[in-house]
Amino acid sequence: MTYRDYLDGKPTIVTAALSGGVQGKETHPDLPESPEEIAAAAAACEAAGASVVHLHARRENGERAFSTERFQTLTDAVREATDDVIIQHSTGGTAAPDDLRHEPLRTDPAPEMASLDMGPLNRYERLTSENTRALVSSLHAEMLDRDIKPELEVFNDGHLNETLAVLEEFEEPPYMNFLFGGGTTSPPSPRNLANRVENLPEGVEFTVIGLGRHQLPMTTQSILLGGHVRVGLEDNQYYEKGERATNERLVARAVRITEELGRPAATPAETRELLGLRGR
């Protein structure tokens, strides 16, 4: 992934992260939580040009859920509401025991993609999501067994070290997701993203998250550097200062920007080809 890809008009994968698992309607009244709400958001984002939807399951009261049963209900609803969008389940879960972290991988059918956190991160003042090497390995092994493409969540340069050390274990092309924001993520700046990309091994595909107000500039830069983009209410709840966003509007803006920059938004079929997915 290089500036050459931008010049060549390579399609851009737009991922919609619809709800996350940390925040809920207490922070954004229209953040989708129920399977029906998330499915409707997924359909709207697919229509707006997203080819991947990133899913977290919830309990009825909006609290986090990791069970296969809750993910099955969610993914069934999303499949019913959408046409061909690629479903990606989260395996993140601060404080959740390792066995629960595997459960989102065990739906029928399995998701085409799943997130894989590549190292520890801090939450609030007193929590840490450990994401030990052992857990990363066991989650990846189950993804291989179930033909699930991992999206490698690289929160910072330490996680990049962890990822590069085991890169040969991942099928071609490895797909990394770089996070820029506060806390344990990478300090958001154009120079930091440019440096990250410049030092990537050949053949790696990458996408970018910018948290909060960093979503628009960091994802736009990713397009220029040949990368892909992730947008949505999980990462950013405002369209602009003081104005609440919707998932659909964030996707529509990302699609408009990449197309105006000469890179069309990838269709689900093009995304499968770019990432080596075999479909379901």
Place this chain on the structure above:
Amino acid sequence: MTEECPHLTYRTEGDDRSFDVARAFCTVTDSFVQPMRADVCNARYGLDPERDCEFYVAPERTDGGTVDPANGADDPTETDAAGGDEDR
């Protein structure tokens, strides 16, 4: 402590908002609780409200003192109020 937080309630209304399904509400911060924090409030997954929540106030204190500033906080929101969900 491994029991649910004594400051946890479930409400459909509060903090100038209302919901169809009762949600976790913190009586210390007087606000609805984010989903991940609710796992701390409920002492799920081995979490301990007294140890793992920065808003927790010892429920049995009788000295009439104020909240320890190291334990209490005014702002229950996340650091990045514009949305910064870091569990992928």
